């Protein structure tokens with residue numbers, strides 16, 4: 502409760518600081534227009550004429566929020582992934598349940614786990630002041646993911662833009678299409694293949710686990726039942742994640758540099774220090790089909806940066822709504838009222 506109040510207070514401060522800054526000349530400078538993209542294609546210059554300054558507004562808000570709470574950067578990156586893997590990058594993940602609408606937020610991989618909704622809504626509110634109903638929530642998610650990675654020391658990439666927001670969500674697809682942390686390597690490869698990704702791209706995208714945290718309930722079976730785990734690492738995790746209880750206790754996915762986007766995650770895998778069962782599946786003692794790629798990333802952070810950025814651009818291209826499809830929401834958590 503106190504945590505929520507603090508977060509709200511930080512967001513309100515953030516909005517007032519940024520609103521009063523020169524980033525937003527005046528509420529009337531850029532007139533509202535729900536201009537559809539005539540070509541139905543994404544382009545990194547999409548908002549240059551439609552809402553100049555939009556990307557700077559997002560960047561300023563995200564950078565300051567991530568400085569305040571480094572984990573938020575990880576949470577925003579994950580939000581974009583969980584959006585794109587379920588009916589495409591259309592901000593469906595942001596729609597809240599209502600008495601007559603079931604969204605994706607209570608799907609098994611999302612409930613009590615996804616974070617960052619409030620900051621996305623706060624950024625949307627800033628953009629609504631600047632250019633009402635022009636910048637989509639789906640695009641905010643894509644840019645916020647990139648800006649988060651950059652704020653945590655990772656690679657920069659140009660984000661193709663022009664996605665529109667869905668009027669629907671898909672709870673069943675969220676339950677079936679997001680990969681489970683209990684999958685073996687083949688299951689992981691299959692889950693990404695279904696979305697058009699190669700095994701190599703799956704390994705590169707998994708670099709996202711160089712930041713952020715996971716709950717004891719998710720990694721418990723690994724630290725009590727598996728043998729491909731470093732024994733000191735296992736013992737230290739067992740101290741805070743007992744066989745029963747403390748389900749919500751959080752441990753970093755990258756035990757070495759949890760708040761920095763680097764190659765620490767892959768280095769840890771070489772020493773059997775992957776937190777999730779699925780993460781350690783990427784490296785199997787030198788004998789697995791993805792092992793070489795893991796050691797290449799562990800030895801070459803620039804290669805990881807390049808592959809990760811390219812795979813993120815590809816992920817951001819998953820079935821976007823463009824042109825006249827969908828809508829530009831006024832609030833990210835609800836479809837527009839007709």
Ligand code: HEM
Nearest residue numbers: 575576579582614680681682706709713714715716719779
């Ligand atoms: C390869 C298959 C993947 C599986 C099985 C998986 C599973 C998970 C699980 C179980 C968690 C912890 C959730 C919790 O304990 O509440 C997590 C966290 C996270 N995942 Fe993944 N994930 C995968 C791929 C990805 C991808 C492709 C991205 C982004 C591009 C991503 C980004 C993240 C981030 C940043 C976190 C930390 C979030 C935070 O601290 O709030 N994951 N993932």
